[in-house]
Amino acid sequence: CELGPTMVIYPEGVWYTYSSEADIDEILARHVLGGELVDRLLLEPGQTRPRRTDPPRLTLKVADVSLTAPAVKRFVLRSPDGSDLPAYLAGAHIDLFTESGLRRSYSLVGDSADRGQYVLGVRREEDSRGGSSWVFDQLSTNSEVTASVPRNSFALAADATMHTLIAGGIGITPILAMGHELKARSEDYHLHYCTPSEVETPFLEEVRSVFGPRVTFHHDGGDPAKGLDVQALLAESVPGQHIYVCGPASLVESTRLHSSHWPEAAFHSELFAVEPVIDEPPNEAFDVFLSRQKITLSVPTERSILEVVRDAGVVVETSCEDGLCSCCRTRLLGGEADHRDHVLSSAEKLANESIMICVSRATNGETLILDL
Ligand code: FES
Numbered sequence: 001c002e003l004g005p006t007m008v009i010y011p012e013g014v015w016y017t018y019s020s021e022a023d024i025d026e027i028l029a030r031h032v033l034g035g036e037l038v039d040r041l042l043l044e045p046g047q048t049r050p051r052r053t054d055p056p057r058l059t060l061k062v063a064d065v066s067l068t069a070p071a072v073k074r075f076v077l078r079s080p081d082g083s084d085l086p087a088y089l090a091g092a093h094i095d096l097f098t099e100s101g102l103r104r105s106y107s108l109v110g111d112s113a114d115r116g117q118y119v120l121g122v123r124r125e126e127d128s129r130g131g132s133s134w135v136f137d138q139l140s141t142n143s144e145v146t147a148s149v150p151r152n153s154f155a156l157a158a159d160a161t162m163h164t165l166i167a168g169g170i171g172i173t174p175i176l177a178m179g180h181e182l183k184a185r186s187e188d189y190h191l192h193y194c195t196p197s198e199v200e201t202p203f204l205e206e207v208r209s210v211f212g213p214r215v216t217f218h219h220d221g222g223d224p225a226k227g228l229d230v231q232a233l234l235a236e237s238v239p240g241q242h243i244y245v246c247g248p249a250s251l252v253e254s255t256r257l258h259s260s261h262w263p264e265a266a267f268h269s270e271l272f273a274v275e276p277v278i279d280e281p282p283n284e285a286f287d288v289f290l291s292r293q294k295i296t297l298s299v300p301t302e303r304s305i306l307e308v309v310r311d312a313g314v315v316v317e318t319s320c321e322d323g324l325c326s327c328c329r330t331r332l333l334g335g336e337a338d339h340r341d342h343v344l345s346s347a348e349k350l351a352n353e354s355i356m357i358c359v360s361r362a363t364n365g366e367t368l369i370l371d372l
Contacts, residue, residue, distance in 0.1 A: 006043070010333060010369065013291030016041045058085070058094075060118065062143045068121065069202040072170060073136055074109070077118045080144065084115040088150035090177035091270075094118060095148040095319050095327070098134040103319045105327070106135075107173035107246075107270075108150060109203065111180040118147075121173040121202055153326050153343060154246070154270040156181065161240030163189035166228070166255055168247020171272055172203055175246055179210040191215040192233065194251065196222045224250065230258045237262040246270040252342075264346060271324050271342045286362035290314065290372040291333055305357040305368075314372055316357065323359035330357050334369030338362060 007016045007024065009031055016027050016038065023041055030038050064076040079085055093107045110119035124136040139145060154174050156163065163182060167175040172193060182189040191211050195201040197219050207215055220227030234243065234255070243266060245255040252269045259267050283301040290297065290309070297308050306328060309316055319327040323341030332355045339349040341356035348354070355368070362368050 008291075010291055013294055015043050017043050056149050057097075058147045058149060060085075060145055060147050062139050062141055062145065063117065065139065065141055069200055069204070071124045071136075072202040073122050073124075074203070075120045075122060075135075075139065077120065077145070077147070078116060082116070085118060086149045087115060088112050089152055090156055090181040091154035091174045092150040092152035092177075093154075093174070093325075094120075094150050096120075096135055097146040097148075099138075100134070102134070103148075103317075103327075104132060104135065105319045105325045107154075107177065109173045109176050109206075111184075112177060113180070113184065118150075121170055123170040123202075151326075154244070154268060156244075157242045157266075157268070159240075160242035160266075161188065162238065162242070163187065164233070164241060164243045165189060165191040166194070166230070166233075166243065166245040166247070166251070167191065168194045168245075168251040169200075170202055171245075171247030171251070171270070172207065173246070174270060175244065176203055176207060176210060178244065179207070179214075183210060189214060192218060192228050194218045194220065194224075194227050194247065196220060230254050234258045234262065237266075242266045242268065244268045247272065269342075283361060284365045286365045287367040288362075289334075289367055289369045291369055292372055296367075299361070304359065305355075305361070305370075309357065309370075309372060316372070318358055321358045323356050326356065328356055328358045329354050331371035332368060333371055335366050336363040337368060 005018055007018060007027060008014065014037065018024050018027065018041055027038050027041060030036050059080060060077040061080045062075060063078045066074050068074040088108055089112055093105045095103045095105050097103050106120040106122060108118050109121050110117065122132055122135050125132045156178055165175045165178060175191060179191065191214060193207060193215055198204065218228040243255065243259055243262065245252050246269065249271055252271050256267065256269065285298065285300050288297050288299060288305055293314060295312065297312055299305050299308050306316060306318065306321065317327055319325045323343065326343040332353055337352055337355045338361045339355065340359045340361065343356060
């Protein structure tokens with residue numbers, strides 16, 4: 001939008017600006033019918049597509065680190081000069097960039113009204129690819145770290161009359177921020193917090209302080225069958241009530257399953273890890289056309305769109321590379337996608353306007369046109 005009125009001609013992916021109907025007629029007549037570039041209306045002379053701008057980065061200083069549960073640390077990050085940080089709303093996350101170039105997403109835990117600091121919860125994953133272990137082991141008080149600005153794909157619904165929050169383990173992080181915000185707004189809400197035991201409950205004291213009587217702890221001793229009865233909790237669909245779940249895949253999928261009779265818009269989830277899909281159909285090979293680059297690439301069965309695009313030298317920002325974070329979300333300009341991510345809603349998947357290129361593929365081997 002910042003480019004003003006624009007027109008893009010596909011499949012070439014040439015971008016024009018215009019200021020009158022006469023300009024549009026000229027583009028249609030000379031480019032679409034005549035097959036020539038209309039130099040005077042290109043975004044800038046010689047420019048055939050919008051320039052990519054580097055996303056803003058923050059340099060943050062670690063102000064405090066403490067252990068909040070076994071293998072879970074609480075990090076407080078501030079700007080080095082103490083100035084206010086970019087604002088965010090509950091449910092948002094930032095990405096931290098490790099020394100080796102990995103990028104990892106962490107939900108913001110604290111009170112979004114406090115512009116002076118970001119609070120994160122980081123669990124040291126045993127099978128970490130290096131991201132969480134670097135943050136957990138290497139960052140200490142006074143360390144500096146590069147971060148993205150906050151982004152939010154798990155926001156509170158503005159029209160909800162009651163918020164039912166379900167957290168599993170480290171999945172408490174965005175939910176705790178929601179508690180701060182709901183409390184400040186004097187809204188109706190209740191948290192069900194599932195962990196193996198009290199000592200293995202991240203942010204226990206903060207949760208007690210923020211939620212007070214509005215939290216029920218479910219300690220299952222490591223056996224989910226002895227934990228929260230999600231089916232009973234969600235048995236009745238209540239108009240105006242929204243459900244938010246964050247935690248391991250089993251908890252999120254169970255909540256999704258047992259809320260299938262609720263309106264789809266009332267269900268909100270954020271996954272922290274995916275479990276392997278057992279019966280996934282075999283991959284098909286297909287082509288992608290990158291409209292800005294004007295190149296067609298073949299995606300073989302054993303590779304992702306992301307890998308193929310990277311090999312072609314096109315830079316795409318990613319984080320989880322598991323279809324969880326929406327970092328690689330790309331506009332889909334043509335073709336039907338086989339959406340395999342855990343971010344888009346059913347309605348968004350049906351609309352077929354964007355695709356997570358780290359995991360999703362094409363339906364029936366058809367060519368996808370990507371805004372890259
Ligand atoms: S990189 Fe996270 S969804 Fe693709």
